[in-house]
Amino acid sequence: MPKTLGKIRPHLTQDEQLLFELSSPGKKGYQLPALDVPEVDPASALGSENVRAAIEHFPEVSEVEVIRHFTRLSTWNYGIDLGLFPLGSCTMKYNPRINEAVARTEGLAWAHPYQPEALSQGAMEVVAILEQYLGEIFGMDAVTLQPAAGAHGEYTGIMLVRAYLEAQGNPRKKVLVPDSAHGTNPATAFMAGYDVQTLKSNDSGMVDPAVLAAAVNEDVAALMVTNPNTVGVFEENIVQIAGIMHEKGAQVYMDGANLNALVGIARPGDFGVDVLHSNLHKTFSTPHGGGGPGAGAVGVRSHLEPFLPTPRLRRDGELWAWDYDRPQSIGRVRAFYGNFGVLVRALAYILAHGGEGLRNATIDALLNANYIRARLEEHYQIAYNARSMHECVFSDVRQEKQGVRTGDIAKRLIDYGFHPYTVSFPLIVHGALMIEPTETEPKAELDAFCDALIAIAREIEADPETVKKAPHMTRTSRVDEVAAARKPKVRWTPQA
Ligand SMILES: *Cc1c(COP(=O)(O)O)cnc(C)c1O
Numbered sequence: 001m002p003k004t005l006g007k008i009r010p011h012l013t014q015d016e017q018l019l020f021e022l023s024s025p026g027k028k029g030y031q032l033p034a035l036d037v038p039e040v041d042p043a044s045a046l047g048s049e050n051v052r053a054a055i056e057h058f059p060e061v062s063e064v065e066v067i068r069h070f071t072r073l074s075t076w077n078y079g080i081d082l083g084l085f086p087l088g089s090c091t092m093k094y095n096p097r098i099n100e101a102v103a104r105t106e107g108l109a110w111a112h113p114y115q116p117e118a119l120s121q122g123a124m125e126v127v128a129i130l131e132q133y134l135g136e137i138f139g140m141d142a143v144t145l146q147p148a149a150g151a152h153g154e155y156t157g158i159m160l161v162r163a164y165l166e167a168q169g170n171p172r173k174k175v176l177v178p179d180s181a182h183g184t185n186p187a188t189a190f191m192a193g194y195d196v197q198t199l200k201s202n203d204s205g206m207v208d209p210a211v212l213a214a215a216v217n218e219d220v221a222a223l224m225v226t227n228p229n230t231v232g233v234f235e236e237n238i239v240q241i242a243g244i245m246h247e248k249g250a251q252v253y254m255d256g257a258n259l260n261a262l263v264g265i266a267r268p269g270d271f272g273v274d275v276l277h278s279n280l281h282k283t284f285s286t287p288h289g290g291g292g293p294g295a296g297a298v299g300v301r302s303h304l305e306p307f308l309p310t311p312r313l314r315r316d317g318e319l320w321a322w323d324y325d326r327p328q329s330i331g332r333v334r335a336f337y338g339n340f341g342v343l344v345r346a347l348a349y350i351l352a353h354g355g356e357g358l359r360n361a362t363i364d365a366l367l368n369a370n371y372i373r374a375r376l377e378e379h380y381q382i383a384y385n386a387r388s389m390h391e392c393v394f395s396d397v398r399q400e401k402q403g404v405r406t407g408d409i410a411k412r413l414i415d416y417g418f419h420p421y422t423v424s425f426p427l428i429v430h431g432a433l434m435i436e437p438t439e440t441e442p443k444a445e446l447d448a449f450c451d452a453l454i455a456i457a458r459e460i461e462a463d464p465e466t467v468k469k470a471p472h473m474t475r476t477s478r479v480d481e482v483a484a485a486r487k488p489k490v491r492w493t494p495q496a
Pocket of ligand 1: 090184255257258279296
């Protein structure tokens with residue numbers, strides 16, 4: 001593929017020059033009125049230490065050049081509004097605009113957390129209804145919306161387990177985490193003061209009940225299990241697994257960050273989970289990425305309810321009131337009541353879909369993932385033979401024979417106009433390609449994505465070097481990713 005069209009520079013390009021390179025002497029992008037006060041020497045007026053010397057290579061460009069430069073750069077932003085965002089374990093789905101309209105409703109958008117309760121009844125009711133609906137979706141007895149992200153929800157959940165066990169006399173020492181888990185799980189357990197013991201998955205990528213039974217004893221506080229797990233497979237022994245934990249007085253924590261394989265079909269509370277978190281910014285359609293605000297709602301069975309963060313909502317006659325008098329609570333995990341705007345979006349999404357709509361979204365998520373799997377299975381090695389849920393995970397073992405790895409394939413996808421999938425995670429899959437299309441993608445988009453990956457698989461057979469050197473259509477190609485993160489070079493110097 002040509003990177004440029006000879007000397008012609010197209011208007012839409014991924015090879016935008018730096019502003020410095022666009023510079024030509026004497027151009028400027030401002031017009032100042034004539035001076036109407038006496039001119040003074042800046043150094044004598046401000047002190048020479050406060051006057052900057054001329055900046056070397058300072059770009060001289062006109063207004064229209066500046067505007068066009070930044071507008072062109074803005075088109076490099078790949079987002080869910082532009083096309084499929086296939087990152088696995090991220091649930092990058094399209095966020096219906098109605099959520100945004102609702103979140104901007106004046107009374108909700110301008111609600112202040114210090115507003116008196118009597119003037120906050122609508123906002124408090126949003127929290128109350130969302131807690132109730134999520135409780136129903138999770139199959140749990142109570143929900144807190146305070147945690148600000150998934151990992152924060154995990155931390156809250158494990159602190160609840162600790163408080164519950166402590167109230168019984170012994171917080172215990174260890175948390176079991178399968179080797180397929182998201183990295184935040186062991187980090188959470190460690191932060192909550194537990195030792196982490198890794199459980200090896202079986203040949204189907206699942207928790208092995210025999211391995212689990214051998215690991216559980218009176219020192220174990222909880223198992224942190226993801227279901228469907230990160231290889232996109234449903235833990236079919238989950239009821240037995242929960243039984244093994246409960247028999248030893250230990251708790252089952254479920255990482256439900258991505259719940260869109262379950263909503264409306266199966267409820268974690270019904271298959272033995274004691275506590276879970278779910279990312280409203282993944283499953284319940286709040287925009288995410290880039291570290292923006294999120295919400296890690298945590299659901300619990302009734303025995304953990306007394307320990308939930310304060311304050312809790314309670315009914316006081318006709319009104320909602322915040323209840324701070326909860327002696328067993330782990331306390332606050334965040335200022336105020338959670339990321340309220342995110343909660344409004346999630347409730348709008350749930351109400352717009354209704355029960356039947358949410359269930360259909362789940363079915364579409366599974367269908368889309370399995371469609372991609374069926375189209376690609378001939379070209380890429382599926383990691384596990386169990387049926388895929390909302391995502392499918394391939395391995396690069398076939399492409400590796402040509403010296404091409406998952407990271408190379410991901411880079412080549414950029415040339416084909418797609419955001420890459422999740423690369424090299426989960427770690428238990430050799431050279432993982434983890435793909436989650438989500439329910440919001442039309443068939444034509446799924447086909448375009450599969451066509452691109454199939455074309456790349458063929459290229460690897462015929463010409464692996466092209467793939468190994470990709471991307472070719474972007475301004476920079478292969479960078480030293482570690483050095484770029486640790487020692488960024490942000491000063492421009494002209495090329496000789
Ligand atoms: C995204 C994710 C998390 C972490 O959520 P954050 O909001 O990024 O903290 C945890 N577990 C799984 C499985 C996830 O996909």
